Amino acid sequence: MAQRFLEPIAALSDNYVWLLHDGRHAVVVDPAEAAPVRAALAARGLKLAALLVTHHHADHTGGVPDLRAEYDVPVYGPAAEDIACLTQRLREGETVEVPELGLKLAVWEIPGHTRGHLAYVGEDFVFCGDTLFSAGCGRLFEGTPAQMYASLQRLAALPEATRVCCAHEYTLANLRFAAVVEPDNAERLAHQRRCEAKRTAGEPTLPSMIGLERAFNPFLRVHTPTVAAALARQYGHCPDDPVERFRLLRQWKDGFRG
Numbered sequence: 001m002a003q004r005f006l007e008p009i010a011a012l013s014d015n016y017v018w019l020l021h022d023g024r025h026a027v028v029v030d031p032a033e034a035a036p037v038r039a040a041l042a043a044r045g046l047k048l049a050a051l052l053v054t055h056h057h058a059d060h061t062g063g064v065p066d067l068r069a070e071y072d073v074p075v076y077g078p079a080a081e082d083i084a085c086l087t088q089r090l091r092e093g094e095t096v097e098v099p100e101l102g103l104k105l106a107v108w109e110i111p112g113h114t115r116g117h118l119a120y121v122g123e124d125f126v127f128c129g130d131t132l133f134s135a136g137c138g139r140l141f142e143g144t145p146a147q148m149y150a151s152l153q154r155l156a157a158l159p160e161a162t163r164v165c166c167a168h169e170y171t172l173a174n175l176r177f178a179a180v181v182e183p184d185n186a187e188r189l190a191h192q193r194r195c196e197a198k199r200t201a202g203e204p205t206l207p208s209m210i211g212l213e214r215a216f217n218p219f220l221r222v223h224t225p226t227v228a229a230a231l232a233r234q235y236g237h238c239p240d241d242p243v244e245r246f247r248l249l250r251q252w253k254d255g256f257r258g
């Protein structure tokens with residue numbers, strides 16, 4: 001495997017644009033805005049090879065028109081969403097090939113946050129947009145709880161060392177909610193301390209790892225006795241159906257002000 005560098009580029013207030021490169025060519029995922037991407041490419045002497053988009057929200061696509069005007073590269077994104085700037089519309093099971101990097105990415109449809117949200121699954125990383133966050137998950141704007149639950153379960157089944165490249169720095173807020181759901185989860189507490197130190201130092205908390213998320217992300221843990229007990233505390237009962245548990249947990253988080 002060619003050498004890879006995976007870097008989050010901060011954009012807008014709390015977005016990350018992911019930069020995957022080999023020191024010469026780069027792929028950029030979810031360019032929220034053009035300027036920080038342009039600066040990152042210039043600082044590293046990289047040539048842009050492709051733009052990838054996970055879903056239609058403006059904080060994931062905003063930089064595409066300006067970058068396209070500057071670099072004549074393909075723009076990949078979901079066929080199921082109305083995104084004007086795409087040149088390649090993708091469906092479940094297709095592959096994105098970037099020959100400059102010797103890179104092949106599997107395309108997964110992971111609906112829930114939006115109707116056609118995609119994940120790009122690579123060698124030991126996944127670009128999951130606003131579906132899976134560290135210690136949390138995206139809001140359900142267009143999809144159903146059943147869709148989002150299935151999408152998260154699918155991501156959770158990736159190998160434990162898979163690097164999770166989420167599109168927002170929401171980790172500390174998510175961990176505050178996770179601490180209410182599972183106050184005694186030692187791995188959550190250890191991760192919280194690591195992430196607090198990183199934020200204090202001005203560093204990103206991402207990428208995370210699938211194995212870590214399985215250990216403390218409550219949205220991947222609705223089957224566990226501890227999350228079931230937390231739902232019972234909050235709602236007076238805990239349903240058996242994992243999708244219903246997920247729906248209640250997401251509803252709880254939507255109203256949570258930690």
Ligand SMILES: [Zn+2]
Pocket residue numbers: 055057113130
């Ligand atoms: Zn979004």
